[in-house]
Amino acid sequence: MSALANRDFVKMNGLGNEIVIVDLRRAPSPISAAEARAAARREPYDQLMALYPPDGSTDASIRIFNNDGSESGACGNGMRCVAALISAETGKAMLEFETTAGLIPCWRADGGLFTVDMGRPRFRWDEIPLLHDVADTRAIDLKVPDVPGLQSPSVVSMGNPHAIFWVEDPQSYDLRSIGPRLEHDPIFPERANITLAATPARDHVVIRTWERGAGLTKACGSAACAAAVAAARIGRTGRKVTVTLPGGDLAIDWRESDDHVLMTGPTEYEHKGHFDAAMFAAADAQS
Numbered sequence: 001m002s003a004l005a006n007r008d009f010v011k012m013n014g015l016g017n018e019i020v021i022v023d024l025r026r027a028p029s030p031i032s033a034a035e036a037r038a039a040a041r042r043e044p045y046d047q048l049m050a051l052y053p054p055d056g057s058t059d060a061s062i063r064i065f066n067n068d069g070s071e072s073g074a075c076g077n078g079m080r081c082v083a084a085l086i087s088a089e090t091g092k093a094m095l096e097f098e099t100t101a102g103l104i105p106c107w108r109a110d111g112g113l114f115t116v117d118m119g120r121p122r123f124r125w126d127e128i129p130l131l132h133d134v135a136d137t138r139a140i141d142l143k144v145p146d147v148p149g150l151q152s153p154s155v156v157s158m159g160n161p162h163a164i165f166w167v168e169d170p171q172s173y174d175l176r177s178i179g180p181r182l183e184h185d186p187i188f189p190e191r192a193n194i195t196l197a198a199t200p201a202r203d204h205v206v207i208r209t210w211e212r213g214a215g216l217t218k219a220c221g222s223a224a225c226a227a228a229v230a231a232a233r234i235g236r237t238g239r240k241v242t243v244t245l246p247g248g249d250l251a252i253d254w255r256e257s258d259d260h261v262l263m264t265g266p267t268e269y270e271h272k273g274h275f276d277a278a279m280f281a282a283a284d285a286q287s
Contacts, residue, residue: 013267037069160222162223193211221250
């Protein structure tokens with residue numbers, strides 16, 4: 001039987017980034033890609049956050065699934081939602097979670113916000129990863145031939161691969177059409193999140209993102225971090241910025257003391273639900 005069959009879930013969002021959280025800590029079982037896709041048909045989401053028992057002294061181990069069934073190593077908005085949920089459950093202000101991208105500390109901030117320590121960005125071509133070595137990941141040789149001005153993106157990993165194209169106005173491009181083409185470009189062997197970014201001020205970045213495995217999204221926390229880091233790295237901004245996404249604002253601090261990227265923002269509870277066993281019959285047949 002599917003790991004998600006007859007399971008309750010909580011639906012939340014971070015700036016409109018739709019997050020479904022399933023607690024499997026008491027009865028852990030692996031989730032297949034087909035099951036994750038079936039869950040997305042029942043309750044549309046950008047990311048599914050599956051909570052598992054921790055291996056050590058952390059609060060939980062988390063597996064992150066995109067709505068196409070693929071797994072992601074990082075989801076900043078999803079981590080804030082999980083942190084808000086577990087903080088309300090336990091009363092703890094400081095939390096730590098295990099992910100495939102490493103340990104992720106989270107804590108309650110002022111005004112009901114939550115901060116996620118997304119760790120250090122990675123810049124080496126084989127860490128992002130890219131298909132081959134490049135001279136400088138601050139600007140790689142990639143362009144869209146039929147879209148003038150879309151070229152030479154900065155690339156960085158925030159636990160998942162990101163490409164940031166610098167433009168005057170992120171709204172002026174058909175990202176729904178461009179995004180899938182760039183996500184699957186051969187230069188990205190594990191695909192990539194594609195972001196269009198502008199820097200209207202030294203402390204302000206404006207972005208739109210085509211999220212790998214999820215599509216056009218109102219907010220992608222790891223993309224906000226990647227864009228902030230990339231902007232500072234090429235001198236467009238300082239290390240502390242407000243990143244404006246279609247769903248709202250995130251505060252990003254690329255901390256100078258240890259190079260960790262801190263992301264602070266809101267979460268919103270939507271509703272609870274239940275995954276009936278019958279909806280996973282086809283997924284069970286595929287596994």
